[in-house]
Amino acid sequence: MNASDAKADLRFYLQSARDALLWKLEGLSEYDVRRPLTPTGTNLLGMVKHAAGVELGYLGDTFGRPSGEPLPWLEEGAEANADMWATADESREYIVELYHRAWAHADATIDALSLDTIGKVPWWPKKNEVTLHHAVVRVIADTHRHAGHADILRELMDGAVGMNKSNRSMAPGDSAWWENHRSRLERTAEEAGRRARESR
16 A cells, blocks of 8 residues: 555545534534533533644644644643533634544645654653654544544434444434444343343
């Protein structure tokens, strides 16, 4: 595989994760994109904000290519976890546009540098050298992880599931089929739990 093929593969999987993460915001109210749905406050718009910072850091600053985007939530002294939620003053449009600008900046870095280019991760205290290839894989993994989180949050909100508009990546079935499937899984879990208790 030549370098351009490798870059194309990396870009494909990075973009699919980006698209999936943003798709989970579609059709939701301002409240729903922000509301915390886990005990640690995980929310859809916050994950997009976080993903923008990750791209600008790993695929910008790390390779001496700062974007110039102000990210006060990542500065020294910022509130803990401030990159994982959007304030009332940070509109959905602002966060989404920031993410699009982060994509463009990251893609320009990928295009401009060879995959074996060495960068230094400013926030890693030790062994902070990484190749561009490593940094892109790290960003892909992080973005897909959060896209998975977003998929679960969205399903809990309104039942919407899938990877993107054209690929639900789900078994075929109507709501009755899924309810029967879920009930079967619940019965299986109960049976396995009973057997485990009895074997003690």
